[in-house]
Each structure stands twice: as structure tokens, then as C-alpha cells.
Amino acid sequence: MLSAAQIKHLTSLQLKKYRQKYAEFVIEGGKILAEALQEGVEVKAVIATPAQLDKCRLLAGNIPVLEADEKQMKNISSMSEPPGILAWCSMRKASEMQQPDGWQLALDGIRDPGNLGTIIRTADWFGVRNILLSEDCADIYNPKTLQSSMGSMFRCSIIQGTLTDLLRKANKPVFAAAADGDSMDQLRTASGVLVIGSESHGISEEVKRVCDHSVAIPGDGRTESLNAAVAAGILLYGMVN
Structure with a gap:
């Protein structure tokens, strides 16, 4: 399960000032995650609801997969209907x-x-x-x-x-x-x-x-x-x- 500190950090990345501070961002959904991985984006961890865990493990390969319940996912998601898959990524350098x-x-x-x-x-x-x-x-x-x-x-x-x-x-x-x-x-x-x-x-x-x-x-x-x-x-x- 996600820790309280991880939830707080991921939620902060909804705001530009924290994305810039940590040089990190969040993407949501299996399709965009697959695109990011294909293009070499550095993914620090993948977060998934129980229903999406197996799919995420296949996509993520050696990347850590963290479980989040529905309430936690709603807290860290920027979407009104979270897709159940979220990736914690590092920004590319110029x-x-x-x-x-x-x-x-x-x-x-x-x-x-x-x-x-x-x-x-x-x-x-x-x-x-x-x-x-x-x-x-x-x-x-x-x-x-x-x-x-x-x-x-x-x-x-x-x-x-x-x-x-x-x-x-x-x-x-x-x-x-x-x-x-x-x-x-x-x-x-x-x-x-x-x-x-x-x-x-x-x-x-x-x-x-x-x-x-x-x-x-x-x-x-x-x-x-x-x-x-x-x-x-x-x-x-x-x-x-």
C-alpha cells in the first residue's frame, strides 16, 4: 500500500510549483503509460488499484508497482473518474x-x-x-x-x-x-x-x-x-x- 508520505507527495504533483520543485510529474491510464515506457521516460513507480495490478505488472516490467485502494487513487488522481493506473515519472532534461x-x-x-x-x-x-x-x-x-x-x-x-x-x-x-x-x-x-x-x-x-x-x-x-x-x-x- 502507498504510505501517507507518498500520497501527500503524489497529490502535490497536481500543482506546477511542486512539479518544478521535484522535476517530477504524474501520468494516468494504461495507454499513456505504455507510450511513456516505449519512449524511454523514466518511471519511478506505477500505482494501481487491485483490479489493475496484474495489467500494471505486465506493463511495468522491473519498475516497482505500488497498490492503492480506490479512495487513495481518487486522492492522488487529477481526474474525476480515475482510470486505476497512475505512473510517477521524472521530467526529461532539456x-x-x-x-x-x-x-x-x-x-x-x-x-x-x-x-x-x-x-x-x-x-x-x-x-x-x-x-x-x-x-x-x-x-x-x-x-x-x-x-x-x-x-x-x-x-x-x-x-x-x-x-x-x-x-x-x-x-x-x-x-x-x-x-x-x-x-x-x-x-x-x-x-x-x-x-x-x-x-x-x-x-x-x-x-x-x-x-x-x-x-x-x-x-x-x-x-x-x-x-x-x-x-x-x-x-x-x-x-x-
């Missing part, structure tokens, strides 16, 4: 997340964790796995980001920092998604960085100043803006096709 050059996706001010996770999942689908985030984007280890990315974030190199600096260091053409931008045909190039802002505020003026080109999604203009995740999907499709 140096472990570097990947070769290619197309990159940059996100500016995507504060909704569900949107962020969906965009990461979409980028992974289109093979764009090098992602830059502004400092005011949602936390990639937020439970909602993890759930909506469905394991895709473990396949991606994700760096969060001052976006203008990250874009300059990329040393590639930078394309800003904008309502008044030019044709998406510009994206049919070997490499570059595509920048997408939030649907409410768009791309910040500071970031716009380091962009070389702007691209727009054609439409009839009756709606003020597209959801950021929808826009990302359309633009990513345009990049790879």
Missing part, C-alpha cells in the same frame, strides 16, 4: 530533448492546457516533433496537457523559454500565422519555423518582429478566428503536403 533540425512549430501564448496537448498531438501526427513554447504557454506537464496529447509529447522535443530568443537561435525562416497573411503555399519549403498564437490575442508584437513571412488560412471571414488547435492542424497539413 539536453535529452534535442532533436535534429527540420520543420519546427512555435506556440505563442497558448495558455489552455487542453489546446496545447491537442496541438502537440497534431504536430506529432504530421511528423513535426520539434516544438518551441513561449514562457506564458501552459505547462507541458499539466495533467490536461498530458491527457490531450495522448503520449505524443514523449516523442517530441519541446523547449519552453523566451520565444524571440528561441526563434533567433533556430536560424531558419520564420512564418507567422496571421489573418492578413499571404498564401499557405509559402510553407512548401524544406524547413522553417511556423508560429501560431492564441485565438484571443494572436502572436505578440515582439514575436511578430522576428518573423520573416506571414501565412493565412483561406476562409470566408465570417468568424473572427479559428481555434488554435484547428488552425495548427490546417497549417501543419499545408506544410507536409
Whole structure:
């Protein structure tokens, strides 16, 4: 059984300040756990309800498996209906997340964790796995980001920092998604960085100043803006096709 100290610690990881303090996070569900293990995420322990113990032992291999009753699982889970499987993981270091050059996706001010996770999942689908985030984007280890990315974030190199600096260091053409931008045909190039802002505020003026080109999604203009995740999907499709 989980100790009181372990329950307290795992519950604290629901908050960003403790995830950052301990460089740890929690994932929930057998599918995401399997994805994490496949991608080499360091899993410190797997926690399971009695009904899920056998399944967890098969998944976990040599990783310790700890039993939690239903009440304990509800306490440490961030979900209203806990799946009965939870993994206690260590964050990857930035140096472990570097990947070769290619197309990159940059996100500016995507504060909704569900949107962020969906965009990461979409980028992974289109093979764009090098992602830059502004400092005011949602936390990639937020439970909602993890759930909506469905394991895709473990396949991606994700760096969060001052976006203008990250874009300059990329040393590639930078394309800003904008309502008044030019044709998406510009994206049919070997490499570059595509920048997408939030649907409410768009791309910040500071970031716009380091962009070389702007691209727009054609439409009839009756709606003020597209959801950021929808826009990302359309633009990513345009990049790879």
C-alpha cells in the first residue's frame, strides 16, 4: 500500500510549483503509460488499484508497482473518474530533448492546457516533433496537457523559454500565422519555423518582429478566428503536403 508520505507527495504533483520543485510529474491510464515506457521516460513507480495490478505488472516490467485502494487513487488522481493506473515519472532534461533540425512549430501564448496537448498531438501526427513554447504557454506537464496529447509529447522535443530568443537561435525562416497573411503555399519549403498564437490575442508584437513571412488560412471571414488547435492542424497539413 502507498504510505501517507507518498500520497501527500503524489497529490502535490497536481500543482506546477511542486512539479518544478521535484522535476517530477504524474501520468494516468494504461495507454499513456505504455507510450511513456516505449519512449524511454523514466518511471519511478506505477500505482494501481487491485483490479489493475496484474495489467500494471505486465506493463511495468522491473519498475516497482505500488497498490492503492480506490479512495487513495481518487486522492492522488487529477481526474474525476480515475482510470486505476497512475505512473510517477521524472521530467526529461532539456539536453535529452534535442532533436535534429527540420520543420519546427512555435506556440505563442497558448495558455489552455487542453489546446496545447491537442496541438502537440497534431504536430506529432504530421511528423513535426520539434516544438518551441513561449514562457506564458501552459505547462507541458499539466495533467490536461498530458491527457490531450495522448503520449505524443514523449516523442517530441519541446523547449519552453523566451520565444524571440528561441526563434533567433533556430536560424531558419520564420512564418507567422496571421489573418492578413499571404498564401499557405509559402510553407512548401524544406524547413522553417511556423508560429501560431492564441485565438484571443494572436502572436505578440515582439514575436511578430522576428518573423520573416506571414501565412493565412483561406476562409470566408465570417468568424473572427479559428481555434488554435484547428488552425495548427490546417497549417501543419499545408506544410507536409
